[in-house]
Amino acid sequence: MKKRMVVAFLVAIFCLFVLGLAFAYEVSEVMNGGTIEGRVRLSGSPPPPKIIGVGQDREVCGEVQKSYEIEGKKGGVKNVLVMILEIGKGKDFDFPEAVLGQKECMFEPHIVLASPGKLMLASSDPIPHNIHTKSIMNPPINITLNRLKRKSSLSVTFPEIIDVKCDLHGWMKGYIVVAEHPYYAITTDDGSFQLREVPPGTYELEVWHAKLGSQTKEVTVKAGRKTVIEFTY
Amino acid sequence: MRKSIILIAIVLLIGFGKGQKALGKNNSAGSSSGQESFKKNCAVCHGEKGLGDGLAARFLFPKPRNFSDVMFKIRSTSSGDVPTEQDLFDTIKNGMPGSAMPSFSYLQDEERWDLIEYIKTLGVKKIGRKKVNIWKIRRKPHVIKVPPQPGLTSELLAMGKELYLDKDIACKECHGEKGRGDGPKASSLKDDWDYPTVPNDFTRGIYKGGGTVRDLYLRFTTGMAGTPMPSFEESLPSDKDRWALTYYVKSLAGKKVAKQLSQEKIVVKKVNKEISMDPKDDIWKDVRVVKIPTMLLWQRQEAAEAVSIKAIQNSRKIAFLIEWEDSVVNSRSIRHEDFTDAVAVQFALTKPRGHFSMGSKEDPVNIWQWRLDRQMDLEKFHDMEDVYPAMVRDDYQLANPDYPKSLEKEGHLPISSAQFHEKTYITGWGAGNQFSTPTRPRAVEDLNAGGFSTLEIQESGDQGVAGQGIWNNGNWQVVFMRSMKTASAKDVQFEVGKQVSIAFALWDGERRDRDGQKAVSFWQILEIEK
16 A cells, blocks of 8 residues: 555656656646637738549548648638647636547547646547647657547657548548647638637747748737737748 | 654655666766767657657658657557657667658667767757757656466457457557558548658557557557557556557457667678679579568658678679569669669778768768669660650651651651760760760779768779679579779778678669668678688
8 A cells, every 4th residue: 555655656756757857837826817719811812722532531521631731711720729828827627628630531629729637539430530740849659540549649748749640531630739838829721720718928829720820920919908910921 | 763764865866757767877967978879870860859850760660759749659668658768669679661761779778878878868848948958858758568368269369350440449540441551531641740650550550659469459549649549558457458459459460570770790701703793693592592671761651671692702792692582673763753773881080989871971881782774774775766756756746857867767866866966065964974874884983972962973993893793583593793992992901801881782672662762681790601
């Protein structure tokens, strides 16, 4: 019994050590936080999707797959990652449970936001897929999801953007964003995003898109106020 | 209580997340002698800092791993986990058949552990401004417990075949219905570094992580990090299923299991007769043959897997008979797309430290290369006219009164007439470059090298190696012969009772082998019998 406790104690120390390496973000109550609201726009119209003829697995994947490198409605860019760079203190993580799904031979969502911890992996397709991640800090995995195993999980500890692919279906690409703190957002169809309960102050705000690259802007958040910001690619 | 203290002490000694093998020698001395050994044995391919960018890396496919990525194909641990130290030890000891990773079986166990210690210090990535050793942040690996192996039954094999073809296990998608590595996805696969990669052809019996049923069970269960081969630890959870599948995959190759390069001893037999250049001479009859495995530096499906060597000497001359399998004769290298069959013997001029390819500045080598096209040229110089016998008519429009383009007419200069031209206008030849000479006086060239891209042909006066090859029953047999001693310091000298390091290379013209694209052996030991 004692042995087990010692082991538990050591495991706890190890976890603390790893967490310490992972991030130096401190959770504290945010009084009078402000909101950053914004949009990511595209100058010009998005390029047409690449049309990929599906060879096998047409009954699930369809005759063709449309691969959008840049996607968005009403002049906005969808799937842009928005984050505050370097923020020491603030609210606790409030992301919805992170699930990277495989549906109709696509990763769903295309870019998934995860707080450090466990990320769920799930396939709803009746054919096998693999989940092959490419990461540096977090363990890179390559596992299969099939009828014998529809769900799995991936432990993500360190802030990082992780590429995901399925080797069986070359067009299937996705991203996992492991957040350092809760002030991360992914833009919606029309390119809009919102970061709430941001402690007042001046921050560097970065946007990142897999194809378009990244941009940063300075933003000042005032207590209880809404700050509007716009990025254009 | 005492138990707990001991436990804490042990955990502290091993260090957190450091794999599972307690060696009791995780000291800095181990790491620094590991560094020495790494420089000597590993750096030529994996690079001085282990970044997979050594001098030889560009000649190799698959590419050597970058140790800062901490991604290893051969593991006994779950997908995403680091390998155990024992996994790395076995990889170094056995090598990886089907790649250019040789077996370092000649190292002492101690040296291998030192190497592992050092390799673990190379797993460093720069994250922002911090340098992080990836080994230290990964969890303690989950080691797959291999359950007892069931006996092979025909029922198990049938079950394995069914699983192999199962749409949900998807083996055939990449490895093909018959396991030949030719499934519908095979041609489009890429590894994590975006290099094309090929699924294994299971009928060849070449397995990177060893050929026992247990080895295959582990590869299938753990996946192979960095490649499209996923782990089936969760997606085929039944032990029986996994053994069945493994047995079936293993059965595709029969009993064949490729071994990676190793070091053998070739004894040069003393004879008291004249040595002839004839590979069929009776003199070779009672000479012990040594079969040495070769490995391709650029992987493909077919290759000679071994080369057989016999060696004799009569105190004046030394001769080697080299034999290997080659189903097609390729005699010409005249057109751009043609390549010739060839074989080379490489001798170390020093006691070589480390790798076996083309020597180094400190450890130069002497190379004898026999090429079939050169041998053919001895009888008659072969050139364009031999490849395109109708060429005079093919390009008749270029004919003019000075160059009538008819072999019968006087004044015709075929391309092979280069040797009658003025040297000034054929610059390489004029400058004395032996590679450029338009005449081919010998089938074997005596060469020297001191590292990659330093190959030099010896002056024609120093060329003293004779050679002759014949092809019979799908085999090449080539004899090399030279005096035991020569006056040149660039030549290897053979002394009775002494040892010389020797290595071999094969080029298969049919597979377009040339230069660095070849099959090679490791350093072997040549001992000259008294």
